[in-house]
Amino acid sequence: MRLVLVVPRFPRLSETFIVNKFVGLVDAGWDVHIVCGQAVPEDWQRSAALAGRPDLRRRVHEQWRHEPRWVVVLLWLSVFVATLFRAPRVTINYLRALWPRFGLKTAGLFYLDAAIIALKPDILHYEFGALAVGKEYLKDALDCRLGASFRGYDLNYAGLEDPDHYAGLWAAVDTVHVLGRALWVQALRRGCPPGKPHALIPPAIDAGFFRPRQGEEDGAAAEVGRPLRILSVGRLEWVKGYEYALRAAQILKERAIPFEYRIVGDGRYLEPLAFARYEMGLEDQVAFLGGRPHAAVLEEMLWADVYLQPSVSEGFCNAVVEAQAMQLPVVASDAGGLPENVEDGRTGFIVPRRDPVALADKLAVLATDADLRRRMGAAGRARVENCFSLPRQIAAFDRFYREMADHHAH
Numbered sequence: 001m002r003l004v005l006v007v008p009r010f011p012r013l014s015e016t017f018i019v020n021k022f023v024g025l026v027d028a029g030w031d032v033h034i035v036c037g038q039a040v041p042e043d044w045q046r047s048a049a050l051a052g053r054p055d056l057r058r059r060v061h062e063q064w065r066h067e068p069r070w071v072v073v074l075l076w077l078s079v080f081v082a083t084l085f086r087a088p089r090v091t092i093n094y095l096r097a098l099w100p101r102f103g104l105k106t107a108g109l110f111y112l113d114a115a116i117i118a119l120k121p122d123i124l125h126y127e128f129g130a131l132a133v134g135k136e137y138l139k140d141a142l143d144c145r146l147g148a149s150f151r152g153y154d155l156n157y158a159g160l161e162d163p164d165h166y167a168g169l170w171a172a173v174d175t176v177h178v179l180g181r182a183l184w185v186q187a188l189r190r191g192c193p194p195g196k197p198h199a200l201i202p203p204a205i206d207a208g209f210f211r212p213r214q215g216e217e218d219g220a221a222a223e224v225g226r227p228l229r230i231l232s233v234g235r236l237e238w239v240k241g242y243e244y245a246l247r248a249a250q251i252l253k254e255r256a257i258p259f260e261y262r263i264v265g266d267g268r269y270l271e272p273l274a275f276a277r278y279e280m281g282l283e284d285q286v287a288f289l290g291g292r293p294h295a296a297v298l299e300e301m302l303w304a305d306v307y308l309q310p311s312v313s314e315g316f317c318n319a320v321v322e323a324q325a326m327q328l329p330v331v332a333s334d335a336g337g338l339p340e341n342v343e344d345g346r347t348g349f350i351v352p353r354r355d356p357v358a359l360a361d362k363l364a365v366l367a368t369d370a371d372l373r374r375r376m377g378a379a380g381r382a383r384v385e386n387c388f389s390l391p392r393q394i395a396a397f398d399r400f401y402r403e404m405a406d407h408h409a410h
Helices: 016-027 056-058 069-087 090-100 105-119 167-172 179-190 241-253 270-279 296-304 318-325 357-365 368-387 390-409
Strands: 002-010 031-039 060-061 123-126 145-150 177-180 198-200 229-231 260-265 286-290 306-309 330-333 348-351
Touching: 002 016, 002 105, 016 031, 016 056, 016 390, 031 056, 056 060, 069 090, 069 105, 069 270, 090 105, 090 390, 123 306, 123 390, 145 390, 177 179, 177 270, 177 390, 179 198, 198 390, 229 241, 229 296, 229 318, 229 357, 229 390, 241 357, 260 296, 270 286, 286 368, 296 318, 306 318, 306 357, 318 330, 318 368, 330 357, 357 368
Parallel strands: 002 031, 002 123, 031 060, 123 145, 145 177, 177 198, 229 260, 229 306, 260 286, 306 330, 330 348
Antiparallel strands: none
16 A cells, blocks of 8 residues: 655654654555655755665655746646656546546646656545645545644644635545544534544654653752753744743743743744844843754753743644653643643643743742652653654554555455
């Protein structure tokens, strides 16, 4: 069975979950291919899971360039011949299925879909539900099973202006994957039929990679008198709620609680966040480190005492799982799946979103109690090993796709 996963870019340093899933399923024996709008070869070596796997590059396929438009006109015939040669039956079936419905528009759709058509998928899976909207016709055109993952933004705020944004997808998709209970509830709110086959498979990480150095968990964190070390990892976007984290940092400063706060990630909100840091007088306490490869993120987690996740919208958040694997207590908002990710009072604290005072209060508790930090850190590590291990997740996806294949066979 050939499984084709569709993503916007591959690999992305912020999407380790896609990389781990891809590598894990290949190693489990699946014929897995990636189709992406843009391949990012410079990030291949920066990915811990891909750096030693040049053999997997042949499984990553970039869609044909379609901007500017004259490129499509120039390449269309070559793309058609190449696709027809690789997948003659599927190409003919595709054109027969789409022409009565789309007419001349079929030519443009064919060009955009050519990379997928050429792979002749048995299962086509969109890793973000929003990507699959408008592509529902591929199920019948390619005679394949159609799946979609919903990871947060696609259910929490994408397409909210249209109540029927996902109506066509709910009707076409064979199986839905969500990260947890909160997202399944949100899928139901967005119109998914309650009886739609679905699986709740949470994120997972390589706990062997994200592991504290032996003995360090009791070392630096126990130093008396040094500032509390706070870390956040994630793109600089409105959904991450960094403005509330900065206000919480300002409150800590007003309370004369010494701290250092580092934020790893890049994005469109760097300028307004840097301005807020300046306005709040936090230049000496808060540092924006930009995007970092996994090895550098690991070093920052080794540096930190506490992990902070102030999101206003969140699917589940891999970085929070990684932080718990590194034995960091977590202070997080109650956005989306974060309350499923962090055990309030045991592996960290959950507070209401958009509440900087509550964030500051919990950070202050952890600043003065190294023993609590150690207990929460140990509990977080144990929880990751029990609930969010990579082998456990790959086994769940293996079952997920085998069930899809079995239904298709029948």
